[in-house]
Amino acid sequence: MIKKISLLIILFIMLILFIQMQFDLKGYLNYFSHEYFLSHTYKDTASSNIVTGIYLDYRLFDSIFEASILLIVVSGIVYMTTKEGEENERVFIFEKVKISNLLTILSRVLYPFMLMFGVYIIIHGHLSPGGGFQGGAILATAVLITYYIDPDKITKFSLIIFLEKLLFISILIISSLSLLTKNVLFTNFIPNQTSNTYRSIFLILLNLLIGIKVSLGLVSIFSSFLKEGRS
Amino acid sequence: MEYIPLYLIFIPIISSMIIYLFNLRIINYLIFITQATISVLMIKYFLFINKNPQFASITIGGWDKRIGIELKNDVYSIAFIFLTIFIWTIVSIYCFDKRKNDAKFLFFLLFLEGAFLALLQTNDLFNLFVLIEIISIISTILIIFKKDGFAVRAGLYYLLFNSIGSIFYLLGMIIIYNIFGTLNIDVIKHHIHLIDNDLIIHAAFILMMSAIGVKSALFPVFTWLPKAHGAAPSSISALLSGLIVKSGLYVMIKVDHLFNLYTFKEYFFILGFFSAIIGILFALSQKDIKQILAYHTISQIGIILMGLSTINQITFYGGLYHIINHALFKSLLFLGAGMIIRTYNIRRVTEIRGVFKTMPLTSIFIIVGMLSITGAPFFNGFISKSLIVHGLKEQTFIYFLFFIINIGTATSFIKFSQIFFGKSKLKGQATINEKIALFILSIACITLGLHFNYFNQYLFHVESPVVILDLYNIMTYFITIIIGFILYQTIIKKDYLVFKKIRHMHITFETTNYLLVLYIFTMILWSFKAL
Numbered sequence: 001m002i003k004k005i006s007l008l009i010i011l012f013i014m015l016i017l018f019i020q021m022q023f024d025l026k027g028y029l030n031y032f033s034h035e036y037f038l039s040h041t042y043k044d045t046a047s048s049n050i051v052t053g054i055y056l057d058y059r060l061f062d063s064i065f066e067a068s069i070l071l072i073v074v075s076g077i078v079y080m081t082t083k084e085g086e087e088n089e090r091v092f093i094f095e096k097v098k099i100s101n102l103l104t105i106l107s108r109v110l111y112p113f114m115l116m117f118g119v120y121i122i123i124h125g126h127l128s129p130g131g132g133f134q135g136g137a138i139l140a141t142a143v144l145i146t147y148y149i150d151p152d153k154i155t156k157f158s159l160i161i162f163l164e165k166l167l168f169i170s171i172l173i174i175s176s177l178s179l180l181t182k183n184v185l186f187t188n189f190i191p192n193q194t195s196n197t198y199r200s201i202f203l204i205l206l207n208l209l210i211g212i213k214v215s216l217g218l219v220s221i222f223s224s225f226l227k228e229g230r231s
Numbered sequence: 232m233e234y235i236p237l238y239l240i241f242i243p244i245i246s247s248m249i250i251y252l253f254n255l256r257i258i259n260y261l262i263f264i265t266q267a268t269i270s271v272l273m274i275k276y277f278l279f280i281n282k283n284p285q286f287a288s289i290t291i292g293g294w295d296k297r298i299g300i301e302l303k304n305d306v307y308s309i310a311f312i313f314l315t316i317f318i319w320t321i322v323s324i325y326c327f328d329k330r331k332n333d334a335k336f337l338f339f340l341l342f343l344e345g346a347f348l349a350l351l352q353t354n355d356l357f358n359l360f361v362l363i364e365i366i367s368i369i370s371t372i373l374i375i376f377k378k379d380g381f382a383v384r385a386g387l388y389y390l391l392f393n394s395i396g397s398i399f400y401l402l403g404m405i406i407i408y409n410i411f412g413t414l415n416i417d418v419i420k421h422h423i424h425l426i427d428n429d430l431i432i433h434a435a436f437i438l439m440m441s442a443i444g445v446k447s448a449l450f451p452v453f454t455w456l457p458k459a460h461g462a463a464p465s466s467i468s469a470l471l472s473g474l475i476v477k478s479g480l481y482v483m484i485k486v487d488h489l490f491n492l493y494t495f496k497e498y499f500f501i502l503g504f505f506s507a508i509i510g511i512l513f514a515l516s517q518k519d520i521k522q523i524l525a526y527h528t529i530s531q532i533g534i535i536l537m538g539l540s541t542i543n544q545i546t547f548y549g550g551l552y553h554i555i556n557h558a559l560f561k562s563l564l565f566l567g568a569g570m571i572i573r574t575y576n577i578r579r580v581t582e583i584r585g586v587f588k589t590m591p592l593t594s595i596f597i598i599v600g601m602l603s604i605t606g607a608p609f610f611n612g613f614i615s616k617s618l619i620v621h622g623l624k625e626q627t628f629i630y631f632l633f634f635i636i637n638i639g640t641a642t643s644f645i646k647f648s649q650i651f652f653g654k655s656k657l658k659g660q661a662t663i664n665e666k667i668a669l670f671i672l673s674i675a676c677i678t679l680g681l682h683f684n685y686f687n688q689y690l691f692h693v694e695s696p697v698v699i700l701d702l703y704n705i706m707t708y709f710i711t712i713i714i715g716f717i718l719y720q721t722i723i724k725k726d727y728l729v730f731k732k733i734r735h736m737h738i739t740f741e742t743t744n745y746l747l748v749l750y751i752f753t754m755i756l757w758s759f760k761a762l
Contacts, residue, residue, distance in 0.1 A: 007745055010752045017755065021434045025409060028426060032412030036298060044294075061291045061300045065349070065361045068244070069368065072342065075251070076372040079335055080383075165248050172241065178292075185237055187292035 046199035047126040114142035122211035132207040136214025167213040235276040247341035297413040303354035325668035326466035385462035396445030403438030447479025450506040451746040460525035465569020469562035494761040499540035506533030511639035516730035538619040549618025556611040560603035563672040567597040585655030599673040611679035641715030
């Protein structure tokens with residue numbers, strides 16, 4: 001009881017200090033990066049979407065590690081959920097649950113639109129809000145909806161993980177191609193003099209690879225949890 | 232040449248991918264080729280940097296360094312990179328017999344190395360955050376690797392608690408980004424004295440330090456460490472205790488240099504003392520051989536923190552040097568403990584007997600590690616402890632506190648040494664690889680103890696003017712050992728109720744979080760001193 005009351009008091013004091021700091025902060029705000037990105041991003045990176053410009057060019061190094069977090073998590077979860085010698089005993093959760101016809105038919109209708117929307121978000125990542133990570137998540141839901149249509153559709157599980165690793169290596173290769181053309185690592189490999197239309201090929205390519213990688217990763221996480229279903 | 236920092240990061244990562252993709256036994260030997268390549272590259276880079284210091288930092292993508300991400304190497308990071316490559320090589324030699332066919336284990340191990348090398352070199356606050364997260368996640372997977380219930384619980388505890396800590400780091404970083412408009416540590420360091428509002432600076436510092444405190448297992452928030460290090464496979468425990476915990480201290484040195492706040496030096500000194508004492512108290516009460524070593528990690532981190540948070544230069548370098556030394560002898564002890572556990576199949580100190588009969592060579596190596604950790608003359612622990620003590624000699628009270636810590640460590644390892652005596656019918660099952668790994672580590676312990684001046688000059692570019700190997704220090708060590716022996720015989724051996732209580736104390740996750748809040752609150756209270 002003492003613990004809870006003291007915790008409440010401490011948290012209250014911390015909240016007051018935090019709010020006070022927020023008021024103080026207003027006088028000290030620095031808009032350097034803000035203005036820099038607004039004025040330079042399109043010229044520097046050929047991306048109309050500033051966010052894409054930042055994560056695929058200014059801070060590509062970060063994005064590579066962010067993509068690798070998902071890769072690590074996927075391999076970790078797949079490792080955790082597989083148990084040797086019990087492969088046949090495990091039951092798919094969808095074999096136990098009866099899926100209503102309405103859901104199946106609606107999923108069939110939705111499936112192509114979701115796929116198309118996901119690919120659109122990925123490919124238009126440098127023009128409009130969106131990008132590889134977000135589009136990848138949409139693509140993954142589109143692929144996962146096939147579980148409602150036909151539970152046995154996704155079978156080659158190891159192939160998905162294999163492809164994911166391969167895609168990560170190709171992201172690394174494409175982002176380091178600039179070493180050959182510009183002699184710097186991790187930036188757009190197409191020279192700065194070419195028109196912005198051509199330069200955005202790099203952004204589309206990377207967005208596409210990241211999108212596919214993210215969607216494969218999410219599909220494999222979800223599927224490995226489905227396979228874990230209680231037998 | 233100037234891109235070697237990036238090659239150091241990505242060579243382990245790409246070879247880890249190759250190992251995972253092929254999943255062949257032959258390909259697994261790639262791990263040694265990788266280690267050899269990056270060691271050669273690092274030596275080349277070290278010589279190159281010494282001649283051309285202007286290439287020590289590169290901005291990735293060729294952008295302005297206020298916008299892009301900068302990698303920067305200084306004396307600390309270079310020393311840490313050498314240490315990292317060394318420890319990883321040792322661990323991969325040690326575990327290769329067992330993990331020859333386990334491509335997944337090697338994948339995580341090598342990927343962790345790449346991420347850790349990136350953490351050491353980055354000069355960007357957000358990049359640091361991403362890498363801390365990756366390191367926590369991979370460490371969790373490696374802790375859970377045995378897949379038994381205890382390991383899974385310890386691993387998830389570790390992951391959850393460290394994620395809570397990282398969120399505070401993110402908050403602090405957002406404040407900093409708002410004030411300075413950049414994430415580059417060097418740029419912020421140049422402008423930080425322009426901000427005259429103490430509240431904002433202190434808030435950012437406290438938020439970042441609370442994350443770092445969790446990461447490096449300081450006094451109130453250390454509870455995840457013994458669980459995680461006890462549950463992990465031995466080779467991983469060595470890695471976690473030797474290096475991964477130090478990532479917190481390394482970030483701490485960086486953040487401390489960034490803010491340059493003198494108000495908190497004393498606070499962290501006191502916190503370091505409490506970590507040391509509490510770690511020893513818990514270690515004295517434990518019976519599990521790995522738990523004892525894990526609690527000693529906490530106490531040694533306390534000693535390092537005491538060294539790092541003083542204004543005295545020699546004491547500071549003593550702390551840095553102790554990080555390196557602790558990595559060497561603690562991994563030696565953990566790897567040795569792993570071999571003992573595998574042979575005996577029990578983990579209780581009171582039941583393991585006759586190790587010296589069954590595994591004479593291994594026992595000699597473990598004794599080297601024990602002598603180092605207690606600070607025996609001619610071993611590396613002695614040097615760094617003496618360097619730390621040197622700056623504190625004038626303050627009698629603090630010197631006395633340090634003496635108590637040393638006695639505690641000695642007592643605990645006298646208790647640990649009971650496993651060597653007695654008889655046993657078991658046969659030792661040490662493989663040649665494991666013996667080689669332990670041999671290299673113990674040689675390193677002795678070499679760093681004898682030729683520390685050379686290393687200090689070469690790595691940190693400092694001369695240590697103190698004469699360390701004098702009669703006074705040697706006498707102090709023997710007195711410490713004698714007092715420790717008496718304490719063990721009279722108090723610890725009897726296993727009083729207090730120690731039983733401490734041993735069976737169960738700290739829930741809820742309490743741990745409460746302690747974290749308390750830890751932050753004490754920092755806030757302390758910061759009122761300056762306001």
